[in-house]
Structure formats: C-alpha cells, structure tokens
Amino acid sequence: xxxxxxxxxxxxxxxxxxxxxxxxxxxxxxxxxxxxxxxxxxxxxxxxxxxxxxxxxxxxxxxxxxxxxxxxxxxxxxxxxxxxxxxxxxxxxxxxxxxxxxxxxxxxxxxxxxxxxxxxxxxxxxxxxxxxxxxxxxxxxxxxxxxxxxxxxxxxxxxxxxxxxxxxxxxxxxxxxxxxxxxxxxx
Amino acid sequence: xxxxxxxxxxxxxxxxxxxxxxxxxxxxxxxxxxxxxxxxxxxxxxxxxxxxxxxxxxxxxxxxxxxxxxxxxxxxxxxxxxxxxxxxxxxxxxxxxxxxxxxxxxxxxxxxxxxxxxxxxxxxxxxxxxxxxxxxxxxxxxxxxxxxxxxxxxxxxxxxxxxxxxxxx
Numbered sequence: 001x002x003x004x005x006x007x008x009x010x011x012x013x014x015x016x017x018x019x020x021x022x023x024x025x026x027x028x029x030x031x032x033x034x035x036x037x038x039x040x041x042x043x044x045x046x047x048x049x050x051x052x053x054x055x056x057x058x059x060x061x062x063x064x065x066x067x068x069x070x071x072x073x074x075x076x077x078x079x080x081x082x083x084x085x086x087x088x089x090x091x092x093x094x095x096x097x098x099x100x101x102x103x104x105x106x107x108x109x110x111x112x113x114x115x116x117x118x119x120x121x122x123x124x125x126x127x128x129x130x131x132x133x134x135x136x137x138x139x140x141x142x143x144x145x146x147x148x149x150x151x152x153x154x155x156x157x158x159x160x161x162x163x164x165x166x167x168x169x170x171x172x173x174x175x176x177x178x179x180x181x182x183x184x185x186x187x
Numbered sequence: 188x189x190x191x192x193x194x195x196x197x198x199x200x201x202x203x204x205x206x207x208x209x210x211x212x213x214x215x216x217x218x219x220x221x222x223x224x225x226x227x228x229x230x231x232x233x234x235x236x237x238x239x240x241x242x243x244x245x246x247x248x249x250x251x252x253x254x255x256x257x258x259x260x261x262x263x264x265x266x267x268x269x270x271x272x273x274x275x276x277x278x279x280x281x282x283x284x285x286x287x288x289x290x291x292x293x294x295x296x297x298x299x300x301x302x303x304x305x306x307x308x309x310x311x312x313x314x315x316x317x318x319x320x321x322x323x324x325x326x327x328x329x330x331x332x333x334x335x336x337x338x339x340x341x342x343x344x345x346x347x348x349x350x351x352x353x354x355x356x
Contacts, residue, residue: 011262024229028285030290033270051349067227071237075235119332132314134346137339138346157274164305169305169306173312
C-alpha cells in the first residue's frame with residue numbers, strides 16, 4: 001500500500017480529490033473554494049495600511065488561512081515521507097525543448113537551474129521569482145480568483161464570469177509559454 | 188434554536204470581504220478557533236495530493252501549456268466534473284451544512300478584471316509554474332526560495348488593493 005502511495009498519483013485520483021474540496025467546504029462550513037483570497041487576508045491581517053480593500057474583519061475568513069497552512073504541511077509530509085526517488089517523468093518533447101534551453105535537471109519537482117537561491121539575485125531570478133510572483137498575486141486578485149476560485153469552484157457552479165477568467169488564464173499561459181518564455185529561459 | 192440557522196444579515200463588513208472574492212460566506216454560527224482545524228486537515232490532504240500528483244511542479248505546467256501532456260488537463264477536468272456533480276446534488280437535495288445551515292453559493296458578477304487580471308495571472312502562472320495554492324505547497328515541500336515568489340504575490344495583492352479604484356473594472 002505504501003509503495004502504491006509513493007508512486008506519482010494519476011490525474012484522476014488527484015482531480016477527484018481536488019474536486020471533492022468543493023462539497024467538503026460547502027457541507028462543512030458553507031464556504032466556497034478559493035485559495036488566492038488567502039493572500040488578501042494576509043494583507044488585511046498584517047499590512048492593511050490605509051487601504052479600504054483590506055479593511056475588514058479578516059478573522060471571519062481565518063478558515064482560509066488554516067486551509068493554506070494545511071496545504072504547506074501536507075506538502076511537507078508528502079515531500080519528506082511519501083516521495084519516490086525517481087525524477088519527474090517529463091513528456092519527451094517537453095524535456096527535449098527544455099534541454100535546448102539549458103534546463104536538464106528533472107530530479108526534483110522544480111528545475112534547480114531556475115528555482116534555487118543562487119539564482120535569486122540574477123536577472124532570471126528577478127523575473128521568475130519577483131516579477132512572476134507579483135503577477136500571480138496582482139492578477140488573481142484583479143481577476144477575483146485563481147485556478148481554484150474560478151476554474152474549479154466557479155465552473156462547478158456554472159458561473160460564466162469564471163469561464164471568461166479561466167479562458168483568459170489559459171490565454172495568458174499560452175502567450176507566455178510560446179512567445180515570451182523562450183527568451184526568458186536563456187537569459 | 189431555529190433562529191440560529193437563519194441566513195446571516197448582510198453587513199458592510201461582509202460586502203467589503205465579498206469584493207472580487209468568491210470564497211466568502213457569512214455564518215451566524217460562532218465557533219471556537221479550533222473548529223478551523225478541520226480546514227487544516229483537508230488542506231493537509233490537499234497538499235499531499237498537490238505534491239504526489241506533481242501538480243506543484245513547474246515542469247507539469249510547462250507540459251500543459253505546450254500541449255505535450257494530458258496530465259494537468261486531466262486533473263483540472265476531473266476536478267471540475269466532480270465539483271459540478273457535487274454542486275448539482277447539493278442543490279437538488281437542498282442539502283444543509285453539518286451544522287444545519289442552508290448552503291449558499293454566491294453568484295459572481297462580471298467585471299473587466301476577469302479579462303485583464305486573469306490575463307496577467309496567466310502570464311505569471313506560466314513563469315512561476317504556480318498558482319497561489321501550489322505556492323504554499325512548494326514552500327512546504329522544501330523549495331525555500333519560493334518564499335520570495337510568495338512574498339511577491341502578497342505584494343502584488345496589496346498593490347492591487349491600493350490601486351483598485353484607479354483600475355478598469
């Protein structure tokens with residue numbers, strides 16, 4: 001059994017468990033699924049400044065922070081006790097493409113050529129950590145949700161604005177991957 | 188007893204929290220803080236799934252956007268189908284929460300942020316290989332440098348809040 005758990009999990013198992021978050025949150029606490037809001041609650045709790053958008057009783061949304069805290073803890077457990085030593089089974093064309101851009105280390109979930117401390121103070125680090133992260137935080141809040149709030153919760157409850165947002169997420173991702181990232185990877 | 192389960196009154200604070208967010212529900216029930224631990228428990232399961240299905244991997248996001256693997260499409264597609272069926276069942280059976288409250292899913296109103304903001308997020312998603320959930324998971328899984336990405340994401344959220352009124356919606 002443990003051997004089975006240690007293998008990478010197939011998409012249908014992961015998808016089903018993620019999908020079940022929707023009824024879990026609704027049935028247990030009348031909550032709608034969404035993760036990016038946690039970033040807003042953190043702002044409201046720690047650095048509200050004089051911004052109206054962050055002036056609310058964040059304690060009423062504390063469940064969201066408990067949830068994301070759990071995610072970090074779960075990831076720690078999986079990475080330390082349930083992982084398998086094999087490299088990421090990357091699709092051959094992707095591996096070939098990334099290798100042509102100098103990214104060959106598939107031993108971990110993140111390529112060490114980009115996501116390591118010694119990259120932090122390089123131009124690449126600035127783009128991949130600082131600017132990329134900023135776009136994720138700014139964009140999700142501007143859009144009113146991320147993959148969980150729009151693509152999963154929003155589509156599950158048949159909200160067409162969430163379909164618009166999901167389509168735009170994908171368009172942004174395609175534009176970056178196909179037209180911009182190829183030059184960023186070789187910086 | 189019954190009055191405790193009525194729909195919560197809409198307060199100014201609730202309206203404020205509801206701005207551009209889907210995951211807000213007002214409950215009249217007052218619970219001690221440790222009731223929130225059940226969300227942590229589900230979060231732990233969620234984090235394990237994120238890592239075990241390699242959803243938090245930058246490589247998997249690359250594969251997805253390059254159309255070279257079905258994996259992520261399978262994950263998101265299955266999640267939406269399971270969520271959709273669950274919501275249908277909850278609505279059809281008028282299921283209540285475990286505390287007997289009526290389940291309410293707020294409806295989302297369209298604004299231009301779902302175009303501009305979503306596009307900006309999409310661009311950032313392909314760079315970082317992470318949406319907000321996986322950011323927490325990557326940090327937990329031991330990729331310490333993602334703390335920088337995370338703090339930048341918090342900063343981005345803050346800057347959005349600061350300039351919200353000036354942005355087209």
